[in-house]
Amino acid sequence: MNIRDLIQRVRNRFKPHEELSNEAVLGFLRVLEEARVDELSCAEIYSKLDEYVECEIDCKDAAHVMPLIREHLDLCAECCEEYEALLDVMEHMNDTGNEQVHSGKSAL
Ligand SMILES: [Zn+2]
Numbered sequence: 419m420n421i422r423d424l425i426q427r428v429r430n431r432f433k434p435h436e437e438l439s440n441e442a443v444l445g446f447l448r449v450l451e452e453a454r455v456d457e458l459s460c461a462e463i464y465s466k467l468d469e470y471v472e473c474e475i476d477c478k479d480a481a482h483v484m485p486l487i488r489e490h491l492d493l494c495a496e497c498c499e500e501y502e503a504l505l506d507v508m509e510h511m512n513d514t515g516n517e518q519v520h521s522g523k524s525a526l
Pocket of ligand 1: 459460463490494495496497498
């Protein structure tokens, strides 16, 4: 068998005369569109910032758990400022919380 026959066979298999329908093209474009929406808006960051900071304080690996938020914080000064303020507040709350836990344990 020569290479031309092989190419012809492959061509036949993929039915080159059948054009892509508009639906198929639109569907493909929609997939691309959704992939781009992966980027989160500031509003979405705000709504998840407390969760992110909590995670950061708990496991110190929030950037790995929520990489999209970390990415946004790197790019958006506004959200980053908010994040640092929240981190500051929550670290303080965490200290107080630990003290309460300790006193609760000693009371038992
Ligand atoms: Zn932002």
